[in-house]
Amino acid sequence: MSEKTDQFVKAVYETVVQEGLHMYKEMYEEEISSSEADLYSQAIHMYQQMNAEQQRLMMHIIEVVMVDTVAHTFGVIDGTSPLTDSEIEATVLLDGTDTDMELSDSFIGYLQDEDLYP
Template sequence: MMFDIFGKKVYETVVKWGIEHYKKEYETEVSFDCNESFWKSRDEFYKKMNEDEKEIFFGILELTMIDTVSHVLGILDGSSSLAGGGFFEPEIKINGEDMVCDLQDSFLAYVEEQEKCEKG
């Protein structure tokens, strides 16, 4: 049971909330007294996009977030290795339930479930 809840909660907290946050952030006008060229360039880049391009852009961000979270969870649960090797034996329990090798699977199972719901 914890397996299902964990994946869902991580997805909702990191991916779903993150995308909504970025959408609001990108729609917010950058202050003209802002001297950082990155923020001005970011604002100009986003404003040039039409609605279809914005949808693709946020889809790319979402996929990047999913891949990143999945990889970090895989490292933590021992199902993925760190660059350059090294051996670590993580011991992860959530509410007393052993989650070794289940963190990444839990998250990706929920992502796949969401994708099926969106398509069907």
């Protein structure tokens, strides 16, 4: 795994997963009007009715989905996971270097090495 790939997967984890999870937590803890009927408001209301352990579990589930989505997307763009019913192949270059078949494994490896895998 190259140093650029290391830096990239760490930055994606911090940006997408850590910052995203923080934004979800803030959103789910904001006060809402009980008259709001949109799905986000309903989800926030449901979250706020949960006890602390249930809220922790819900945030964990959101984190798992985020991590799995990033890993799968990396697999699609690095060539380790094909797109359904598509012959299209993507290439990601980091400072001009091909990441062929590295991103998904590097991302999962980083999470495992740092004990971050949810």
